[in-house]
Amino acid sequence: MSKSLKLAAALAVTVAAFAAPFLLAGQRTAVAEEPAAAGAPFAPHQPGAFGLGREATPEEVAAWDIDIRPDGTGLPEGRGTVAEGDELFQEQCAVCHGVFGEGAGRYPVLAGGLDSLTNERPEKTIGSYWPYLSTVYDYIRRAMPFGNAHSLSDDQIYALTAYLLYLNDVVTDEEFELSKANFADIHLPNEGNFIPDDRQEEAHYAADAEPCMSACTPEPVKIVMHARILDVTPGSIDDEEGAGAGSVD
């Protein structure tokens, strides 16, 4: 069994919950062990064998380990209401994300876009796209407000998360209070629409055909699109408006 096949097999077990046979490699020809490049050249060793590093204190782990999982693991004690979140959001977030989370300028849109995922221009927001609420709390806590991260209290983040639920019509009551206790009960509408990586099943890969080398098209090919029609290249004449139709992420 090739290395990548073993890896794929092992992964299939690990990520069974996501049924993700993601590895494109190893599905075809068995390939010899990768030369020097693969993995560690050293035999497995016992914990602490090098005697390097020192034990982390519980306080140190608590200071850095702030991540939260969809099942609520990692949530701190606390609570906050939609109304409290509204006030905070207008003070600390609206300048970039808009009063209703609609986004100012090119800053991310946080609300709206429901049922837009099959549109020509989908709007991917917490309500329309994100699978888990835990990601909202986790991300605000680690990275927002932009340029002043780690300045919000746990209660404030509950309140902001509640307000974002309200902006996205997941809750409709301004008195709604989000807390550690009711957090994991809330599900976002798009949770069920994420699927495992099945790129290798796409026709162009699955065909596994030798590529054509000559007379591959019946007619000479024609140009059907020019970059210059939509030229947004920096330095080009039409770049000023920033009319670009793309996105990096």
Add this chain to the structure above:
Amino acid sequence: MQAKKGINRRGLLTAGLAMGGAALSARAASAGGDPAILEVQDWNRYLGDGVQARPYGTPSQFEAHVVRRDVEWLTASTESSVNFTPLHDLDGIITPNGLCFERHHAGIAEIDPAQHRLMINGLVEKPLVFTMQDLMRFPRVNRVYFLECAANSGMEWRGSQLNGCQYTHGMVHCVMYTGVPLKTVLEEAGLKTNARWVLPEGADAAMMTRSVPIEKALDDCLIAFKMNGEALRPEQGYPLRLVVPGWEGNMWVKWLRRIEVGDQPWQQREETSKYTDLLANGTARRFTWLMEVKSVITSPSPQLPVAHGKGPLVISGLAWSGNGTIKRVDVTTDGGRNWKTARLDGPSLPKALHRFYLDIDWDGSELLIQSRAMDEHGFVQPTKDELRLARGENSIYHNNGIQTWHVKADGTVENVEVA
């Protein structure tokens, strides 16, 4: 040549063509020969700078146009933005450190290595903290890998848009990393039997995080502190970054300060809101980690027109695959009707850039040039239309489609699509 904002392509073209006609040509001038030979030049006579005039060497002043460039309209702020490697100006397979594209989510963290710590916690026998000095005492390895952002070529899903391979394909670089296998460090802490995932985390103000399956972590991931022999550049994660060979660049967490071990993925923002691939039917693929087989012709390309007229022409480009090595690259000059197998030259290393060449005798007529890579597992780079058929146009990420450049009779080059 260098415009205030980005590159002035039209200016560059004119200059390039003018050079082709005169300065770059070694043909004898009418009056007895070439002044470059007949006249004594300043550098033939006077002394140049001595040693230590340039304690850290930089490129020639005549290479000042070889720089990273950004596309201002793409992002709201430069601290959460991207710039692009000038692939068209480079050769071989190694990217110089100062030209490796940048992608930050909260600007460049400037970290004093004496204040940097790496913590391993979660499902381990003993949570550990390492200083940089501790990490330097583990056995280390050297590996050459490409790093490609999953959104490389992402602006081209709806059609040709940016005129230059720097912009269409420049979110890739390839350097040699020196570092400690992640496996070594995880084993030092001791993995519990239910360890299935790790969560690397950055020390910057974005505190970047991604869930990585344990098999990958134990396979070929590195904790790297050097690139091309010298310390990581700040913009590449100094003093410490994760290397996740063949997988999307976002997972290569920079300014690495913590690795948590867990039994489930964490569903972080960068693996839910971002780096998931929306399909035409509204569902989205997640955990699409692997960077598929891909290639691009870097020369000629829109920023590097043919300046010398007909005759010998070197068509050159890069190919890579997250699956391993590149087995073959084919090049067409007629938009994909007929193909010739290009010559791979230089080291062929797994999950690294490969350099290819097709040396042709150009008759001066228009060309539609494309490259098509095949990796060691037989995966063949698809066309953009094949990808659109399978995925729609809203995936943003993982666009590895075949790129077409239109070389016109005057040598200028444009990004086009053909059918």
